[in-house]
Amino acid sequence: MSDAAPSPLLAKARRVGALIRKEGRQVVRDPSSFAIGVVLPLMLILLFGYAMSLDVKHVPVAVVLEDPSAQANEIAASFQLSSYFETRVMRSMAEADALMQSGAVEGIVRVPADFARRAAQGDASVQVLVNGIDGNTARIVEAYAEAAVAQSGARSGAEGQADSGGGAQATVESQLWFNSADDSRYFLVPGLIVLIITLIGAFMTSMVVAREWERGTFEALFVTPVRTDEILLGKTVPYFLLGMGGLLLCMGAARFLFDVPIRGSFPILMGVSMLYLLVSVATGLLISSSLKSQFLASQVTLVATFMPALMLSGFIYDLHSVPLAIQLVSYLVPARYFVSLLQTLFLAGDVWSVIQPNAAILAVVAVVMLALTRRATRKLLG
Amino acid sequence: MLASLRRILALIRKEILAVLKDARTRNMLLLQPVLQCLLFGYAATLDLNNVPYAVVDRDRSAASSALLAKLDGSGVFHRIANLTDAAQMKTLIDNQKVLVVIQIAPNFQSRLSAGEPAPIQVIADGRNSNTAGAALGYVGAAVESFNADWRSDHGLPPPPVQVNPRAWYNANLETRWNLIPALVGTITMMSTLMLSALSVAREREEGTFDQLLVTPFRPVEIMAGKAIPAMMIGIVQATNALLVAQLWFRIPFAGSYVTLYVGLILFLLAAVGIGLFVSSVSATMQQAMLFAFVTIMPFSLLSGLTTPISSMPPIMQDFTLINPLRYAIDLVHRVYLEGASLGQLVPDLWPMAIIAAVTLSAAAWMFRNRLE
DSSP states (O other), X not given: OOSSOOOHHHHHHHHHHHHXXXXXXXXXXXXXXXXXXXXXXXXXXXXXXXXXXXXXXXXXEEEEESOOSHHHHXXXXXXXXXXXXXEEEESOHXXXXXXXXXXXXXXXXXXXXXXXXXXXHTOEEEEEEEETTSHHHXXXXXXXXXXXXXXXXXXXXXXXXXXXXXXXXEEEEEEEETOXXXXXXXHHHHHHHHHXXXXXXXXXXXXXXXXXXXXXXXXXXXXXXXXXXXXXXXXXXXXXXXXXXXXXXXXXXXXXXXXXXXXXXXXXXXXXXXXXXXXXXHHHHHHHHHHOOHHHHHHHHIIIIIHHHHHSSSSSSOGGGSOHHHHHHHTTOHHHHHHHHHHIIIIIOOOHHHHHHXXXXXXXXXXXXXXXXXXXXXXXXX | OHXXXXXXXHHHHHHHHHHHSSHHHHHHXXXXXXXXXXXXXXXXOOSOSOEXXXXXXXXXXXXXXXXXXXXXXXXXEEEEEEESOTHHHHHHHHTTSOSEEEEEOTTHHHHHHTTOOXXXXXXXXGGGHHHHHHHHHHHHHHHHHHHHHHHHHTTOOOOSEEEEEEEESOTTOOHHHHHHHHHHHHHHHHHHHHHHHHHHHHHHHHTHHXXXXXXXXXXXXXXXXXXXXXXXXXXXXXXXXXXIIIIISOOOOOSOHHHHHHHHHHHHXXXXXXXXXXXXXXXXXXXXHHHHHHHHHHHHHTSSSSSOGGGSOHHHHHHHTTOHHHHHHHHHHIIIIIOOOTGGGHHHHHHHHHHHHHHHHHHHHHHHHHHO
């Protein structure tokens, strides 16, 4: 041991180191941080990767054949062969009606008794009834029924009738850029990363400062030589590292489990993700140090960070189509910028005109949040 | 018996005071459902009404402008650029300036007049493939409508078979009608589960739980005293959300309130049961809170709120059978939009009753074992 007083910088580093060690031990020893740091990301990865899908499959429908003709049977068969539907064929509308009332089928395709006769005259119709509660599924049932019916109509037109002019039509040839296979994982996985980082970053930190206040250990810290920014640093680093663990888990899953391509450069992807993680950690600390109540902090974090990241980030719902007021609110949601960055970096590549402004905004938000947190904490010192 | 009831009532009063005495907590619990319903009612729509697009029209004919007029007049598409060169479209899509680019080939009109199929090329930004798919659907609808006009203008007969689609219970297929009733269940579950999980953990952390133990309260009474206030707050929250649905969004209520509340009470029993069970395995508030959250997460993702249950893999569909939220969302939908009666709702009611019975008795068992 030397007699000289240690340099102030060294002392500072030692104090921060001690705080980080203490916080880190607390994280490691508490089973709930394992739950949020490892179990939750794994669970979300599995749920998003394997369970959640907006693709419509196996929708129960009833096909009512009031007309026994071959042409009507053909329509029924096209439903039975499709993997979109679990089809039940029946003769009576009353039976189908009862099934729909009880919720056993989501839609009814009714081929009326005069179908074949009127089809020969060229003005037959098929009735499609869908349960509109889930509008998305309903639309797909409608569209599929139209396609199946049009197909059988076109065939019969080609066989018997005079040319109905079916050829002269504008048709759509569509291409989906960046996701040519139309794989819904391509857009779910970037969204998943946003949710996981938001949760790990904001959720745990939102409790930690509030807990110290409730227990009175924060005031105990004030009488030590530790300074405010050192306390904050000591709180930020361990949770940032925990979040990095979750982040790496997600990236690994995206790349190797779900085969989502990373078309941009990986260092940039990690860089912006760390920036967003810092924003989340800072948000959690800010909520925590301004509310000083664990229950309140947890509820506010849920409402102020997780729900907007799910609903207002453009991850599921398109932000062009929401009313102006909601669009303005969405500009306040940091997740919005991160979703844009992730979708571009994963699927499109290094598009600098997207990366620069979004990353700059995230950096500004991180600095502002940290500054606000520092103020909220310092005020308590006085 | 009467004494027991009086003790439970005293606990309920104390519990409600403890939760509501703090103005910030009170506002949060009561206003949060209203705010969330308003915000998400507007935000959560899979229906598109503003799709920025660009066009590369190489035909510049009457037919191509009629087609573009269909798109512009749909109220969905907003043209931001007329391009002359296909190379320009990459920049527009890369920078997310447009969602869709439409290319019309130079022989569009001549092919139509010759009675041949005339393809138009539609390119969509697949970064959000969900939105892109919906936008392509709208393009298809506009093209269909153009085709119908073209046929009638040129004296061609309509297609031989027509489909008459009609949607029950939600005629315009509005996402909001689906979402808001579902939120009634989701929001109340989040709050009641957390409240019940935290209330015991808080007492434990503050040391007042030990004090409670030396009072004449029996474990079951303590549990009832924790469960009932959380359920009462849940009912108030559900009511607030329902008021927003009816008074603000004007979604018509088709069923009976008695049926709805009977269902909600069963659902809240199940939610509180899960919450109390969580609290009985947690040592601190932080643990209770995080464990509760880890439970809520799969319940809300596998409930049919965001994605349909029928498109999940079978093993996940089996898991949804123990998810009370799944039944609650179905129940609220069916009472609210379809006007279903209690008898028709039996398939939703008995699973919730079983979940409530199992979780509440498991929690009671845990309590007793910790207490004695």
